[in-house]
Amino acid sequence: xxxxxxxxxxxxxxxxxxxxxxxxxxxxxxxxxxxxxxxxxxxxxxxxxxxxxxxxxxxxxxxxxxxxxxxxxxxxxxxxxxxxxxxxxxxxxxxxxxxxxxxxxxxxxxxxxxxxxxxxxxxxxxxxxxxxxxxxxxxxxxxxxxxxxxxxxxxxxxxxxxxxxxxxxxxxxxxxxxxxxx
Amino acid sequence: xxxxxxxxxxxxxxxxxxxxxxxxxxxxxxxxxxxxxxxxxxxxxxxxxxxxxxxxxxxxxxxxxxxxxxxxxxxxxxxxxxxxxxxxxxxxxxxxxxxxxxxxxxxxxxxxxxxxxxxxxxxxxxxxxxxxxxxxxxxxxxxxxxxxxxxxxxxxxxxxxxxxxxxxxxxxxxxxxxxxxxxxxxxxxxxxxxxxxxxxxxxxxxxxxxxxxxxxxxxxxxxxxxxxxxxxxxxxxxxxxxxxxxxxxxxxxxxxxxxxxxxxxxxxxxxxxxxxxxxxxxxxxxxxxxxxxxxxx
Numbered sequence: 168x169x170x171x172x173x174x175x176x177x178x179x180x181x182x183x184x185x186x187x188x189x190x191x192x193x194x195x196x197x198x199x200x201x202x203x204x205x206x207x208x209x210x211x212x213x214x215x216x217x218x219x220x221x222x223x224x225x226x227x228x229x230x231x232x233x234x235x236x237x238x239x240x241x242x243x244x245x246x247x248x249x250x251x252x253x254x255x256x257x258x259x260x261x262x263x264x265x266x267x268x269x270x271x272x273x274x275x276x277x278x279x280x281x282x283x284x285x286x287x288x289x290x291x292x293x294x295x296x297x298x299x300x301x302x303x304x305x306x307x308x309x310x311x312x313x314x315x316x317x318x319x320x321x322x323x324x325x326x327x328x329x330x331x332x333x334x335x336x337x338x339x340x341x342x343x344x345x346x347x348x349x
Numbered sequence: 350x351x352x353x354x355x356x357x358x359x360x361x362x363x364x365x366x367x368x369x370x371x372x373x374x375x376x377x378x379x380x381x382x383x384x385x386x387x388x389x390x391x392x393x394x395x396x397x398x399x400x401x402x403x404x405x406x407x408x409x410x411x412x413x414x415x416x417x418x419x420x421x422x423x424x425x426x427x428x429x430x431x432x433x434x435x436x437x438x439x440x441x442x443x444x445x446x447x448x449x450x451x452x453x454x455x456x457x458x459x460x461x462x463x464x465x466x467x468x469x470x471x472x473x474x475x476x477x478x479x480x481x482x483x484x485x486x487x488x489x490x491x492x493x494x495x496x497x498x499x500x501x502x503x504x505x506x507x508x509x510x511x512x513x514x515x516x517x518x519x520x521x522x523x524x525x526x527x528x529x530x531x532x533x534x535x536x537x538x539x540x541x542x543x544x545x546x547x548x549x550x551x552x553x554x555x556x557x558x559x560x561x562x563x564x565x566x567x568x569x570x571x572x573x574x575x576x577x578x579x580x581x582x583x584x585x586x587x588x589x590x591x592x593x594x595x596x597x598x599x600x601x602x603x604x605x606x607x608x609x610x611x612x613x614x615x616x617x618x619x620x621x622x623x624x625x626x627x628x629x630x631x632x633x634x635x636x637x638x639x640x641x642x643x644x645x646x
Contacts, residue, residue: 178586178590181520181523181591183575183578184524185519185520185521185522185523185524185527186531186575186578188520188521188524188527189524189528189531189574190570190571190574192524193531193532193535196532197532211556211560213560213563216567232517236520236521236524237524239504240524240525240528243354243355243495243496243501244354244355244496244528245355246355246413246414246493246497247417248492248493248494248495248496249372249375249492249495249496251376303439304383305383305488306429306481306484307383307388307440307484308439309439310439311432311436311438312429312432312439316432327556327560328560331557331560332560332561332563332564335561335564336564336571340572340575343576
C-alpha cells in the first residue's frame with residue numbers, strides 16, 4: 168500500500184484532484200436545488216460519494232486534494248465562509264479512503280467494492296472526527312457537543328451515502344474504464 | 350440556474366487587500382484566541398469589535414447572507430450556547446470547578462420513566478455561554494466574508510505565494526476553472542433526465558432508495574469528467590507539466606494597507622500571548638456587574 172504508485176504525485180493526481188474537487192464543490196452547491204433526504208438533524212450529501220470514489224479510483228493524494236479543495240469550493244459557492252478545519256477534515260476523509268486504491272484491481276468485484284466502502288467509511292470517521300474535535304479548539308465547544316452535535320450526524324449521513332452510492336459509481340466506472348482501455 | 354460565485358467586485362477597503370492578508374489575519378485571530386486560551390470577555394469583546402468593523406467594511410448585502418446567518422445563529426445559539434449554559438464545558442475548568450451561585454435548576458427527565466435530575470444553571474455557566482457565543486461569532490465574522498470578497502481566480506496564486514507547492518496551487522487553480530463546466534454538465538444532465546420523465550422533485554421510498562435514485566444525475570457527470578481528465582492529462586504531459594518550477598500569470602503584491610492589517614493581526618496575537626503568559630490576564634472570570642445583575646433579577 169505504500170508503494171510508489173499509491174503515493175505518486177504527478178500530472179494525473181493534479182488533474183484528477185482538481186476534477187474531484189470541482190465535482191465535490193458543484194454537487195455540494197447543487198444540494199441547494201436538489202431535494203435531498205434527511206432524518207432528524209442528519210442530512211445526506213451525495214457529493215461525499217464522489218469524493219470517496221475519486222479517492223478509491225485515483226489514490227490518497229487525489230482524495231486529499233479533492234476533499235480539501237472541494238470543500239473550500241463548495242463553501243465558497245454556497246457562501247458559508249472559509250473553515251480550514253472542516254476543509255482539512257474533508258481532505259483527510261479522501262486521503263484515508265484513497266488508501267484502498269492499491270488494494271483494488273476490479274471495480275466490479277464484490278470484494279473490491281466492500282474494501283472500497285470499508286476504507287471510505289474509515290475515511291469518513293477519521294475526517295469528520297478530526298473536523299469535529301478541532302472545533303473544540305477553534306470554537307471552544309466541549310467534547311460532548313463535538314461528538315453528539317457535530318460528529319455523529321456527519322458520520323451517519325456520510326456513511327449511508329458512501330455505502331449506497333460508491334458501489335454504483337464503481338460499477339459505472341468499470342464500464343467506462345474498460346471502454347477506454349486505461 | 351447558473352453556477353454563480355458569491356464574489357462581486359466592490360469598491361471597498363476590504364476588497365483592495367491582498368487575499369493573503371485576509372487569510373493570514375484570520376489565522377492570526379484564531380491562533381490569538383486559541384493558543385493562549387483567551388476567555389476574558391474584555392479581550393474577546395475588543396477582538397469581536399475589530400472583526401465586526403472589518404465585516405461591516407466589506408459591505409456585503411444582507412439579502413446575500415440572510416440565510417447563512419440564520420443557520421449560524423441556530424448553530425451558535427441553540428447548539429453551542431445552550432450546551433455551554435447547561436454543561437459549562439468546552440472552556441476552562443474554572444467554569445464548573447469554582448463555586449458559583451445557582452440562578453435556577455433545569456429539570457431533566459427521561460421520557461416514559463421516572464428517572465430524572467436537576468441541572469443547576471449557575472452564574473458562571475451563564476456568563477460562559479455568553480462568552481463562548483461571542484468568541485464563535487468573532488471567528489465567523491472573519492470567515493464568512495471571504496467568499497464574498499475574494500476573487501475566486503486568485504485563490505491558487507494566493508496559496509502558492511503563501512508557500513504551497515506548485516502542484517497543490519495548480520490543482521486549486523484548475524479546480525476553479527473546471528467548476529463552471531461541471532456545473533453546466535450537471536444542469537444539462539438534470540434537464541435531459543427530466544425530459545425522459547424523471548421526476549426529481551418527487552423521489553419516493555426510504556432514504557437508501559431515494560439516494561439510489563439520485564444516481565441518474567450523478568453518474569453521467571462523474572463518468573464524463575473521468576474521460577475529460579485523460580484528455581487534460583495528455584495535454585499537460587505534452588507541455589511537460591511538472592518538469593520545472595512554474596511561473597504564474599497573476600502577480601500579487603502587498604500594498605502598505607496590507608502591512609497595516611498584517612501588523613494588526615500579529616500584534617493581536619503577540620498581545621494575547623503576552624497578557625496571558627506574562628501578566629496572567631486573559632483567563633476566565635465572571636465580572637461583578639453580571640453577577641449583580643443576574644442575581645438581582
